[in-house]
Amino acid sequence: MPKRAALLAAVALTLTACTSTPEKPTVAQGGEDFGKATQLSNGFGTTQKPGEFPRTVKHAMGETKLEKKPERVIVLDTGELDNVVALGIKPVGIAYTDGSPTMPSYIGEKGGTPENVGTTNNLNLEAITKLNPDLILGSQLRAEALYPKLSAIAPTVFSVRPGYVWKENFLLNAAALDRQADAAKMLEDYTNKAVETGAAIEKKLGVRPTVTALRFMPGRIRLYAKKSFIGTILVDAKIPQPSPSQVDDLAAEVSAEEIGKADADFVVYSTYGDPAKTAQASVLGGPLWSGLNAVKGGKAKPVQDETYFLGLGVLAANVVLDDLKKQLGA
Structure with a gap:
């Protein structure tokens, strides 16, 4: 069995059907690193040229290597959804917010019909695994504790947090998707x-x-x-x-x-x-x-x-x- 397939099978066997993210506020206000998100985002992205793969993307949880241009993308929050759709990609999976559990009307059909993989505060890791993604986009704020499991499923790139650093997050997501010029x-x-x-x-x-x-x-x-x-x-x-x-x-x-x-x-x-x-x-x-x-x-x-x-x-x-x-x- 190929190494990646074996890894996915192992992950699927060890995950419960629905795994809750450790409790965090729906929106984090203040906090020691809140005002540092812009500074912490400096240097995120890639040094690879457009079209060049494999590429290494630096992000909030370290570095992630992408062997090829992603085609099956899962988004774990509304910011990542907006970002990938803006760049012409329909995600295969999505985690909606508890307060708005459907495709936003302003995105509509442009977002396609992605599978539901839980909510931003309650990710379904088994559903994520079954979708066989080649990129997972999210944030450290939402799912830091689940990053090791997510990155075992597929290459995973995390911003520091959603919110006021949305422009930095857009450029980070674009770096993983090889669409930096479009985002800029x-x-x-x-x-x-x-x-x-x-x-x-x-x-x-x-x-x-x-x-x-x-x-x-x-x-x-x-x-x-x-x-x-x-x-x-x-x-x-x-x-x-x-x-x-x-x-x-x-x-x-x-x-x-x-x-x-x-x-x-x-x-x-x-x-x-x-x-x-x-x-x-x-x-x-x-x-x-x-x-x-x-x-x-x-x-x-x-x-x-x-x-x-x-x-x-x-x-x-x-x-x-x-x-x-x-x-x-x-």
């Missing part, structure tokens, strides 16, 4: 679009309005800040956030009684998962919410969680820019 061009186009979007909004409104990105989650309410996906988009478009959201972190957490901190010229808000499991209904139906200037002015708008907060890639970022123009009336 997409990021350049995105940057230009962000600048143009901010300018169009300012031209229409006469000012760059402040925008709060508010998210209701089970047990918490967040004002997303600079080191978040939506935060980076607002920064790139030079659209300011009000002071409560200007922390150098993922988000500022507030209570229902502190919802006044969400006030801005515009508020965009969404819910992670089932709204009934969050404080959304009580907050939106309460007097503090109705007293916000943005609400009184008709400038508090619901948005898609799957793009503004879960997209984590260039496709979602472009959708968010288009939607921001719409929501802000530009």
Whole structure:
């Protein structure tokens, strides 16, 4: 039996049908290395020339050798999904988030019909093995403890974490897929679009309005800040956030009684998962919410969680820019 086939068979025999990732927060806020993700990502990628295989890819868990250009790719989070689809690849397997367990509508048919391999917090290693992947893409934050088992199944490349380092993650994934030039061009186009979007909004409104990105989650309410996906988009478009959201972190957490901190010229808000499991209904139906200037002015708008907060890639970022123009009336 060939060495790889024997290894896959051994892995399949030793894995339970569903293996849970050791408990970690759905989104890691703060922490010792949170603000270092960009620095830690420096040097990730490959020194091989386009089209050159085998190639070695440096990433968050070390180095991974790819013998050939990957064709059967499994993605373990929404950022990796966005990245591979942007590069013209339909993954064979996917781990969805608990709060959004289906193909994002903004990706739709472009994502194909990948097999479900569990969720980001509860990977099914047997399902991953059966798909016979030749590349697994994920992050250290989500599945660090499972990396040895995943890399025994197929070459595995991990970013440090999802979120505000989405551009670095895109380039890392592209290095493994031999599509670095395509990714670089997409990021350049995105940057230009962000600048143009901010300018169009300012031209229409006469000012760059402040925008709060508010998210209701089970047990918490967040004002997303600079080191978040939506935060980076607002920064790139030079659209300011009000002071409560200007922390150098993922988000500022507030209570229902502190919802006044969400006030801005515009508020965009969404819910992670089932709204009934969050404080959304009580907050939106309460007097503090109705007293916000943005609400009184008709400038508090619901948005898609799957793009503004879960997209984590260039496709979602472009959708968010288009939607921001719409929501802000530009």
